[in-house]
Amino acid sequence: MEGDGAEGCLSMEAFAQVAEGGVSSPQFTALCSWLVSELRTLCPLEEDVSPTQGPEDAEMFQIEVSGLLNELHCPYPSLTKGDVTARLSTPENCLQLLYFLSSELLAARLQARKVPRSAEEEDKASEAVREIHHICQALGMAEPDPTCSIHQLMADIESKISEALSTLPPEYQQMEPLLKVPLTSEEWETLASIHKALQTEYQRRKQMMVTRLDVTVASFHWSERAKDCRTAMTEAFKPLRVYDSQITLAHLLAAREDFSRIIKTSSGALRDKTTCAINKVLMIGDVPDRGGRPGEIEPPMPTWEKRREGGGSGGNQRWGKRGKKKKK
Structure with a gap:
């Protein structure tokens, strides 16, 4: 027992x-x-x-x-x-x-x-409570009773999950989890540290991409026609700057075997599943000119004259070798 x-x-x-x-x-x-x-x-x-x-x-x-x-x-x-x-x-x-x-x-x-808990422990406890509420909402369960024990709550959730899995098609019921090996507490701590390091890395990459996006949008403002749309353009790109990843360790536990695909992105097997209608659109007739040819830019362009003969000495023609001004 x-x-x-x-x-x-x-x-x-x-x-x-x-x-x-x-x-x-x-x-x-x-x-x-x-x-x-x-x-x-x-x-x-x-x-x-x-x-x-x-x-x-x-x-x-x-x-x-x-x-x-x-x-x-x-x-x-x-x-x-x-x-x-x-x-x-x-x-x-x-x-x-x-x-x-x-x-x-x-x-x-x-x-x-x-016993008062530290701020880190409070954050972990709050996160665990939020996860349990999300699980109950996803399964269509009522909000957990505060007086219900953890063991009983986990048993109710397990029973509800088993009931939901029984209604899936056979091919989904046979799908094995991606993580098949049970982990120890030390391994979970290591996994959490790896997850935190990856989040930091992706946050830096996101900041780099946002900076590139800001530079690109700023270049659009150089156009005379875009000056009247500056506010609208800024508002259109604002949602892209505040996106944050919501990936947690729970997604690792929920991942199935079909999530692990070590295939080249250009392979035919993968492209069959990633193609969309926009890939088949062909531009017929006169294609809009995108420009980008520096030689065809209209003046004013900077011009350079060849150096005049005998002008290489510069100011030394007027000044002697010892810095004294020559007499005319």
């Missing part, structure tokens, strides 16, 4: 039912192990509790629980005194253990909410 399965047992009726099995029940030990794992994410605990596979692991489980309760300074003598292997011999003591672990987890979660 892990994840949302254990989350679903957090009720008094479920606790009482699970505690009946005692330490010989894998369901009871799995629930205890899950509560401890959730607690360890919020508290720097040294002790840990592993779930059992059968009754033969019950003794080791009780020893691990004993060490954990000592670290947590458990106030219940029935769980901390006497023979270690006999403390969880009754359903009442097992139920008390579940109550204690769940109360410690609840207190740790409440305490974690009171």
Whole structure:
């Protein structure tokens, strides 16, 4: 029992039912192990509790629980005194253990909410909330209930996605994701740093292209006819200057195999899918002259005269070698 399965047992009726099995029940030990794992994410605990596979692991489980309760300074003598292997011999003591672990987890979660988060953590949390809202909107789901647990929300989203995928044609259902290997937390951090570096690089490229666009638009203003349309031209190009990329790591997870195409852009196979009606337009008759021939530009053009004979010395004809002015 892990994840949302254990989350679903957090009720008094479920606790009482699970505690009946005692330490010989894998369901009871799995629930205890899950509560401890959730607690360890919020508290720097040294002790840990592993779930059992059968009754033969019950003794080791009780020893691990004993060490954990000592670290947590458990106030219940029935769980901390006497023979270690006999403390969880009754359903009442097992139920008390579940109550204690769940109360410690609840207190740790409440305490974690009171700790002020940094600006970076706030930005990440806000981004995660926005992504969840976008997912719900895309799937046609209602806005998530603030009291709903993350495990339950993820389960609802997964169920809705499976339902939506079942309605797709077979060729889309068989499409494999582009990223097939699960990544560790360290690899995700590396991937995030690569994504940030690429965003910076593309932002610089965008700035270069915008600068080129500004220069081109400014050249249009040189025309006499364009002087009256200066404002309209500026407004027409303004939306192109404020475009920002919205590509995130979520797009990587959503990418399928057909996104990976290592084909030359001039190949016939690719051109069959990228051709459009404008590629087939032919200009018949007199083609408008685009100009661009410097030799045909009308005067005034700068003219240069050949150097006169004997004029190479310049001012030295009037001045002597030592800088004195010659007498006429």
